[in-house]
Ligand SMILES: Nc1nc2c(c(=O)[nH]1)N[C@H]1C(S)=C(S)[C@@H](COP(=O)(O)OP(=O)(O)OC[C@H]3O[C@@H](n4cnc5c(=O)[nH]c(N)nc54)[C@H](O)[C@@H]3O)O[C@H]1N2
Ligand SMILES: Nc1nc2c(c(=O)[nH]1)N[C@H]1C(S)=C(S)[C@@H](COP(=O)(O)OP(=O)(O)OC[C@H]3O[C@@H](n4cnc5c(=O)[nH]c(N)nc54)[C@H](O)[C@@H]3O)O[C@H]1N2
Ligand code: SF4
């Protein structure tokens with residue numbers, strides 16, 4: 034299998050990349066795969082000869098990894114031969130640094146020339162999901178879609194049309210795939226009467242919801258480089274080493290900052306992550322889904338040892354204690370009452386109480402609390418893994434409580450307790466117009482809007498804009514999205530829903546590759562990759578150096594692929610709104626338009642003219658100090674109030690108190706006005722643990738961005754899909770490192786290799802998300818596709834995905850491994 038990779042054309046290019054590029058990461062990819070051996074001398078000699086007609090074209094990686102990287106494509110005879118990255122600025126991290134692509138972006142040509150590449154428009158011929166298609170012409174494809182749209186709108190209404198969530202090309206402007214309302218599909222639909230909206234997203238659903246009640250809006254924390262100004266840094270489930278990998282992104286920023294500072298670093302995560310890996314001072318393993326209990330235990334120490342910042346709590350917050358508790362709140366309803374056990378539950382949240390829940394020794398909790406309380410400047414942040422839990426809203430509010438209690442919000446070197454933010458560079462986007470449809474569903478309930486649309490209510494299911502949906506979803510657009518199957522919870526359930534083509538009648542997938550989701554399409558449209566069209570690219574974490582990229586067209590569209598702008602313009606013609614859609618502009622005209630609007634708006638003397646920008650490829654802006662979240666609020670809370678009803682940080686939220694009384698909640702669902710810990714479904718103390726004794730948390734994985742790059746053979750070989758299991762749990766099951774195992778949950782099963790490692794705590798297992806779903810004839814996934822195991826039940830408040838809260842059992846299938 035490994036040799037197959039090197040037999041084809043790809044090996045020459047990577048060898049060249051290896052010799053010339055000399056990047057740590059491509060070296061790493063090759064080194065970890067043990068694949069340097071099969072190079073033949075012949076290939077090497079031929080490769081090193083430069084070709085006179087080679088040109089270098091700026092492009093970009095536009096996938097949603099939280100970074101954004103320029104790629105410099107070397108093209109010979111119209112073919113990308115190898116991929117380099119940013120070579121502008123300085124070779125040191127100094128806020129004029131090079132934004133270097135990671136191992137994935139550097140393998141972009143393996144996506145462009147991948148055997149899975151879609152070549153022509155396709156129409157389903159078998160049962161939906163069977164994967165049988167026939168080639169059709171563009172005319173037939175577009176006519177079919179236009180007719181189906183007209184029919185759906187006529188027979189049902191615009192609210193029967195849904196644009197599914199998709200992040201495949203989030204970093205583009207013309208090609209932007211997320212949020213759905215910012216896509217060209219939204220622009221077209223809005224000209225035709227609109228579509229069913231959704232709110233929230235798979236990334237931050239629970240956090241964004243709770244953040245609105247606590248801080249009045251989605252909130253980030255200070256830039257990661259602000260760690261230099263703190264004396265203690267605590268990461269709750271934050272792993273930028275895998276989730277912000279580029280040279281412009283936060284991991285490089287973090288490592289450089291960490292080298293320059295003496296800040297003590299503590300990582301709290303069930304896994305010993307790549308971010309920790311020798312760079313941390315302490316790793317505190319924690320049971321998945323129990324951070325709220327840990328934070329309550331820490332708060333108990335802070336309060337009883339007088340380490341809270343009372344002045345800050347009085348001036349900037351509502352509901353810490355009786356002094357600022359709203360009059361509508363019950364007696365003893367403050368946060369302080371809850372922690373000290375004066376509230377309804379009569380339970381002081383002592384470190385001993387927290388220890389039993391979290392699995393962290395009591396003394397470690399006390400020591401951590403004192404360090405947090407004594408820090409002059411505390412950089413405390415959370416990733417988004419914590420909130421992707423069945424009690425995610427409670428967990429992320431609890432974490433944010435710690436810097437609030439210590440009065441660290443809005444200070445240089447301080448924090449809000451949310452995820453790192455960055456300076457940004459404002460850029461005018463493609464106008465996508467207003468959606469006339471009011472009905473809005475939570476992003477995670479789109480399958481329910483197919484099967485039980487009439488039952489969805491505002492107070493049980495989070496429906497917004499209407500009291501009841503008038504129509505089921507009948508037509509789905511899936512653009513740069515694998516959330517139809519691979520990335521949505523409980524694949525077995527979703528498959529059954531989508532297999533019924535009388536329910537949702539039309540699914541249009543616009544993709545580069547034949548993915549698990551594409552197999553469920555009625556019509557597939559082959560899109561250009563970022564290499565085959567021009568676009569402005571941005572929206573990556575940039576620290577003190579926000580930047581944007583001009584990606585030129587590198588090669589001609591492959592096969593019959595067409596850019597999204599062309600596809601949507603052609604459809605607009607068929608739907609009678611061509612002029613309104615294009616406004617007479619070509620794709621290039623729109624790029625010029627957006628750029629000129631940006632120049633006008635920003636009045637930035639450093640911005641070059643369009644043609645210069647095109648040739649220079651990347652534009653970088655420098656700030657002189659790390660980003661501070663809520664700085665103006667801290668300086669003057671009256672002049673700069675928050676978006677909460679009180680304008681303050683609402684430790685006690687009257688809005689949440691009202692929701693708690695009005696919404697229909699199940700016994701194990703809790704919405705509370707203050708941050709509390711409650712066990713939740715599928716958690717560490719769930720009754721299901723008898724049958725499925727191991728917790729399994731997901732994580733975002735360096736070998737892919739979700740499923741994207743998941744079909745690059747070299748990456749798969751270098752960073753294989755595995756389930757992490759502690760040697761104690763593995764030993765009980767006779768499992769050795771490298772064995773093939775079966776992982777089962779209440780919702781499905783998958784086969785995958787076992788990584789037996791003390792890097793995950795006993796009782797918890799972990800698997801990277803996004804491996805390509807690959808069922809065998811019996812329907813059992815053979816590829817470690819995480820969503821065969823996950824629950825589609827939403828969280829109580831946000832109605833978001835609880836993807837990381839799972840219970841599984843693992844059994845040995847085939848002994849292949851060695852003693853760990
Ligand atoms: N169990 C579990 N499930 C999860 C998560 C988890 O942690 N655990 N994470 C969730 C999160 S946070 C997210 S953001 C979602 C992500 O879910 P998705 O947004 O579906 O992300 P991808 O799986 O990367 O799919 C993107 C698709 O876009 C395609 N694509 C890439 N470039 C282009 C292009 O230029 N044009 C077109 N047309 N297509 C392109 C890729 O081939 C790929 O199929 O998954 C969620 N699902
Ligand atoms: N390489 C790569 N980069 C990516 C992505 C990718 O797929 N691959 N996806 C991108 C996207 S769309 C997003 S939304 C972000 C996601 O970024 P995050 O959501 O921050 O990433 P995760 O890996 O899901 O979670 C971060 C950490 O939380 C830990 N964790 C899980 N449950 C708990 C818990 O209960 N308590 C604690 N303390 N820790 C817990 C996990 O072990 C993991 O190490 O990453 C982006 N970057
Ligand atoms: S995957 Fe992210 S870090 Fe890697 S090259 Fe692409 S944008 Fe950069």
Ligand SMILES: [Mo]
Nearest residue numbers: 097235236237
């Ligand atoms: Mo995400």
